[in-house]
Amino acid sequence: MGRKRQLQKQEEIRNEILEVARSIIAKDGVRGLSIRKITNAMDYSPAIIYHYFKDKGEIIETLVNEGYGRILAAVRSVKRNEDEPDTELREVFTNYIKQALAIPEEYKAMMLNDEGAVLQKTALLERGISRRSPTMQMLCDNIQRGIDKGCYPPCDPELTAQIIWTATFGLIIKLIIEKDISSEQVERLVDRHFEILFSGIKVRS
Amino acid sequence: MGRKRQLQKQEEIRNEILEVARSIIAKDGVRGLSIRKITNAMDYSPAIIYHYFKDKGEIIETLVNEGYGRILAAVRSVKRNEDEPDTELREVFTNYIKQALAIPEEYKAMMLNDEGAVLQKTALLERGISRRSPTMQMLCDNIQRGIDKGCYPPCDPELTAQIIWTATFGLIIKLIIEKDISSEQVERLVDRHFEILFSGIKVRS
DNA sequence: TTGTTAGTTAAACAGTGTTTAATAATTTAA
DNA sequence: TTAAATTATTAAACACTGTTTAACTAACAA
Known part of the structure; x- marks a missing residue:
C-alpha cells in the first residue's frame, strides 16, 4: 500500500x-x-x-463547524435583491431557520455550548475576537442597503441585525426543544415572528 | 431531641x-x-x-422551581396599569430580563434542559400538558387588554405573546452566554429589542 | 438494658473521557 | 526476502461521574 x-x-x-x-x-x-x-x-x-x-471535543468541534458551514451556505444561497433588500433579508432568515431546524442537535451545540464552554470561545479567538462572523457581516450589509434604499429608517445596522438574530435564535431554540409542535403551528409562529420584526424595524420613531 | x-x-x-x-x-x-x-x-x-x-435531578429540579418562582414573583410585582397595558407589558418583560440575568445559570437550566430533557417535560406533565404557564397566562391577558384599549390592532394574543417571549428569551440567552458585554451595550440591546418588538405589534397590517 | 429507628458511610457497580505501554500489522530499507 | 522502522490497534488502568447495597453508628423508646 x-x-x-x-x-x-x-x-x-x-x-x-x-x-x-x-x-x-x-x-x-x-x-x-x-x-x-x-x-x-x-x-x-x-x-x-x-x-x-485530539479528544472528544475535536469531534464535536468538527461537526459544529460543519453546521456553521451548512448554515452559511444556506444564507449565501439567497440571491441578491437590489430593489427589495427587505425581501432578501427575510429570505435569508427563512433559509437560516430552515437549515437550523434540519440539524437541530448540531444547532443547539453550535449556539449553546452544549458540551463545555470551550468551543465557542476558541472558535471566536481563532477568527479574531471581535470580528463579525460572516453571517453577521451579511446581515449588516443587507440592512445598510435597506436603509439606503429607504426600506427602513436610519438605524445602527449591527444593533438591528443583532436583535433580529437573537430573536430568531430564540424562536428556533424553542421550536427545537418543544418537539411536539405541528408544522402548521411552526409556520404560524414563523410568520408572526417576521411580521412583528419587520414591521418593527420599518417604523420611524 | x-x-x-x-x-x-x-x-x-x-x-x-x-x-x-x-x-x-x-x-x-x-x-x-x-x-x-x-x-x-x-x-x-x-x-x-x-x-x-431522590437523586441529583431532584436537587436541580428544586433549584429550577425556585428560579421559576423568582421570575414569576418578579413579573407579578408589576402593578396593573389599566390605561396603558403596553407600558405595563414592557415593565413585565423588563423585570423578566432583570431577574433572569440575576440567576443566569438557573435560567439556562430552566429553559434549556441543561441536565437532561427530563426536567421540563415532567414539570409540564405535572401541570397538565397543554395548560398555559402562569407567566404565559399573564402575558396573554395583558395583550388582550392592550387590544381592548386600542394599544395594538387585533391579533391572536397567545401567538403574539409567544413571539415576544421567544424573542426575549433569545436575547437573554445571548446575553448570558456572551459574558463579556458591557452594561451599556446590554442596555442598548434591550432598548432596541423592545423598540422593535413593541413597534412591531402596534403596526396595523 | 434492650430494641428500634434514623443517620451515615465504605465499598462497589456501571458509566464517562483519557493516557500509557504493550502488541499486532504494515511499510520501508537493506 | 529479510530486517528494521513505522504505524495501527488495543488492553488495562486512572480519575472522574451518579447511584445502590449492606453495614455500621448514634440516638431514642420501651
Whole structure:
C-alpha cells in the first residue's frame, strides 16, 4: 500500500468516526454522544479515537463547524435583491431557520455550548475576537442597503441585525426543544415572528 | 431531641445541600454540579445525598422551581396599569430580563434542559400538558387588554405573546452566554429589542 | 438494658473521557 | 526476502461521574 492509499485509509476511518458520531447525535443529542458508543458501533477499541482526533471535543468541534458551514451556505444561497433588500433579508432568515431546524442537535451545540464552554470561545479567538462572523457581516450589509434604499429608517445596522438574530435564535431554540409542535403551528409562529420584526424595524420613531 | 427538632434538623441539612449546590452552580454552572462536590464541601459522604433527595435531578429540579418562582414573583410585582397595558407589558418583560440575568445559570437550566430533557417535560406533565404557564397566562391577558384599549390592532394574543417571549428569551440567552458585554451595550440591546418588538405589534397590517 | 429507628458511610457497580505501554500489522530499507 | 522502522490497534488502568447495597453508628423508646 503506497503513501497515498495510506492517507486515504486514514481519512476513511476519520470520516467513519464522524459519520457514526453524526448519527448518534441525531438520535441522542450531543450530550448522548460518547467515545465508547462510537467505537462499539465501529467494532473498535475506545482508544482508537485518539489516533484520529485530539479528544472528544475535536469531534464535536468538527461537526459544529460543519453546521456553521451548512448554515452559511444556506444564507449565501439567497440571491441578491437590489430593489427589495427587505425581501432578501427575510429570505435569508427563512433559509437560516430552515437549515437550523434540519440539524437541530448540531444547532443547539453550535449556539449553546452544549458540551463545555470551550468551543465557542476558541472558535471566536481563532477568527479574531471581535470580528463579525460572516453571517453577521451579511446581515449588516443587507440592512445598510435597506436603509439606503429607504426600506427602513436610519438605524445602527449591527444593533438591528443583532436583535433580529437573537430573536430568531430564540424562536428556533424553542421550536427545537418543544418537539411536539405541528408544522402548521411552526409556520404560524414563523410568520408572526417576521411580521412583528419587520414591521418593527420599518417604523420611524 | 424531640420529633420536631429532628424534622427541623432534617430540613436544615436539606437546605444546606441546596445552598451548597446553589453556590457551585453559580460558579461552575449546572453542568459543573456534582454530588461529590456538594458532599466534600459539607464533609459528608456522597451517599448522604440520597437520604434527602431522590437523586441529583431532584436537587436541580428544586433549584429550577425556585428560579421559576423568582421570575414569576418578579413579573407579578408589576402593578396593573389599566390605561396603558403596553407600558405595563414592557415593565413585565423588563423585570423578566432583570431577574433572569440575576440567576443566569438557573435560567439556562430552566429553559434549556441543561441536565437532561427530563426536567421540563415532567414539570409540564405535572401541570397538565397543554395548560398555559402562569407567566404565559399573564402575558396573554395583558395583550388582550392592550387590544381592548386600542394599544395594538387585533391579533391572536397567545401567538403574539409567544413571539415576544421567544424573542426575549433569545436575547437573554445571548446575553448570558456572551459574558463579556458591557452594561451599556446590554442596555442598548434591550432598548432596541423592545423598540422593535413593541413597534412591531402596534403596526396595523 | 434492650430494641428500634434514623443517620451515615465504605465499598462497589456501571458509566464517562483519557493516557500509557504493550502488541499486532504494515511499510520501508537493506 | 529479510530486517528494521513505522504505524495501527488495543488492553488495562486512572480519575472522574451518579447511584445502590449492606453495614455500621448514634440516638431514642420501651
